[in-house]
Amino acid sequence: ADLSSTYYDTTCPMLYSIVYRVINDAYITDPRIAANLIRLHFHDCFVQGCDGSVLLNNTDTIQSEQDAAPNVNSLRGLDVVNNIKTAVEDSCPETVSCADILAIAAEVGSVLGGGPSWSVLLGRRDSLTANRTLAETNLPAPHFTLYQLKQNFAAQGLNTSDLVSLSGAHTFGQAHCKNFIYRLYNFNYTGSADPTLNSTYLKALSEICPVDATEDNLADLDLITPNQFDNKYYSNLQYQNGLLQSDQELFSSSDADTTGLVNSFSSDQSVFFENFVVSMIKMGSISVLTEDEGEIRLQCNLVNEDSSGLVGVASKAPKQKLAA
Ligand code: HEM
Ligand SMILES: [Ca+2]
Numbered sequence: 422a423d424l425s426s427t428y429y430d431t432t433c434p435m436l437y438s439i440v441y442r443v444i445n446d447a448y449i450t451d452p453r454i455a456a457n458l459i460r461l462h463f464h465d466c467f468v469q470g471c472d473g474s475v476l477l478n479n480t481d482t483i484q485s486e487q488d489a490a491p492n493v494n495s496l497r498g499l500d501v502v503n504n505i506k507t508a509v510e511d512s513c514p515e516t517v518s519c520a521d522i523l524a525i526a527a528e529v530g531s532v533l534g535g536g537p538s539w540s541v542l543l544g545r546r547d548s549l550t551a552n553r554t555l556a557e558t559n560l561p562a563p564h565f566t567l568y569q570l571k572q573n574f575a576a577q578g579l580n581t582s583d584l585v586s587l588s589g590a591h592t593f594g595q596a597h598c599k600n601f602i603y604r605l606y607n608f609n610y611t612g613s614a615d616p617t618l619n620s621t622y623l624k625a626l627s628e629i630c631p632v633d634a635t636e637d638n639l640a641d642l643d644l645i646t647p648n649q650f651d652n653k654y655y656s657n658l659q660y661q662n663g664l665l666q667s668d669q670e671l672f673s674s675s676d677a678d679t680t681g682l683v684n685s686f687s688s689d690q691s692v693f694f695e696n697f698v699v700s701m702i703k704m705g706s707i708s709v710l711t712e713d714e715g716e717i718r719l720q721c722n723l724v725n726e727d728s729s730g731l732v733g734v735a736s737k738a739p740k741q742k743l744a745a
């Protein structure tokens with residue numbers, strides 16, 4: 422069945438305001454949470470669809486996607502998702518999926534950053550499985566060329582325009598040095614910096630990430646407005662101030678048919694916002710589970726019942742008994 426914006430209108434009318442309140446509380450002390458939550462939804466949707474698989478922890482039967490290379494030491498916001506789930510279960514027990522919570526949280530992240538709001542389509546159900554190998558394979562890498570990025574998005578049913586608009590989420594949040602340090606000192610084994618990196622920006626980045634940078638150092642993805650959801654990401658690219666290679670490729674790749682889109686998003690923020698919303702809704706619909714597929718998890722990090730018959734949340738009855 423199709424997703425619907427009114428899916429929980431009768432079963433959980435306060436859903437949006439509950440999700441908003443929990444995120445807003447976290448945002449006051451940690452504005453980066455807005456970026457963390459958008460990224461979680463993306464990393465969920467690209468791995469067996471938007472089914473909450475990214476939230477599952479390691480167990481005897483689950484290999485957590487959180488340990489896949491693109492996620493390890495890099496996913497934030499999982500605790501806030503659990504806080505949201507607890508608050509939602511309080512008001513609407515056993516009703517709202519974790520996959521839907523991620524989709525709403527992504528929209529709230531955009532809104533809190535000053536970005537667009539949209540009516541989130543709902544009705545996803547949660548997976549019974551995770552797939553770490555698929556997380557390694559499907560999530561795009563920061564060193565990808567434009568060609569690789571297009572292939573990677575096409576595999577999810579997303580086109581070049583989606584690639585450019587969704588990359589605009591790098592208008593906020595941060596990245597670890599290890600994801601771009603190779604651009605600073607020995608790009609493609611040339612012994613020098615990536616030629617598509619602005620020399621002033623290169624100097625600034627070299628201070629954040631010296632050759633022997635420790636793994637924990639972070640740089641803002643958007644050097645102009647690091648916490649604001651706006652279109653500065655695209656003007657940065659025009660000045661060769663993209664942090665990741667995968668960002669700068671959208672403007673600087675020799676065969677970039679994406680340059681025109683970058684220019685139009687840079688010159689008109691409302692055009693960027695409109696396209697971002699369309700692409701987020703498209704991404705949020707990738708391979709969703711609906712109706713009797715999957716389950717409504719009681720705890721986002723655990724399936725309700727594992728193969729050994731143990732219940733995910735001790736205080737709740739297993740799914741089979743509820744249905745009986
Ligand atoms: C186009 C291919 C993409 C690549 C190669 C990519 C890669 C990355 C990398 C390497 C980081 C830094 C991770 C770290 O160092 O901890 C990052 C951060 C981030 N990405 Fe992407 N990303 C892509 C697309 C997207 C999309 C489609 C979204 C959302 C719609 C997104 C949202 C974010 C956000 C918000 C952050 C900052 C997170 C934080 O501050 O914790 N990215 N991305
Ligand atoms: Ca998933």
Ligand SMILES: [Ca+2]
Pocket residue numbers: 592593643645646647648649650651652653654
């Ligand atoms: Ca920004």
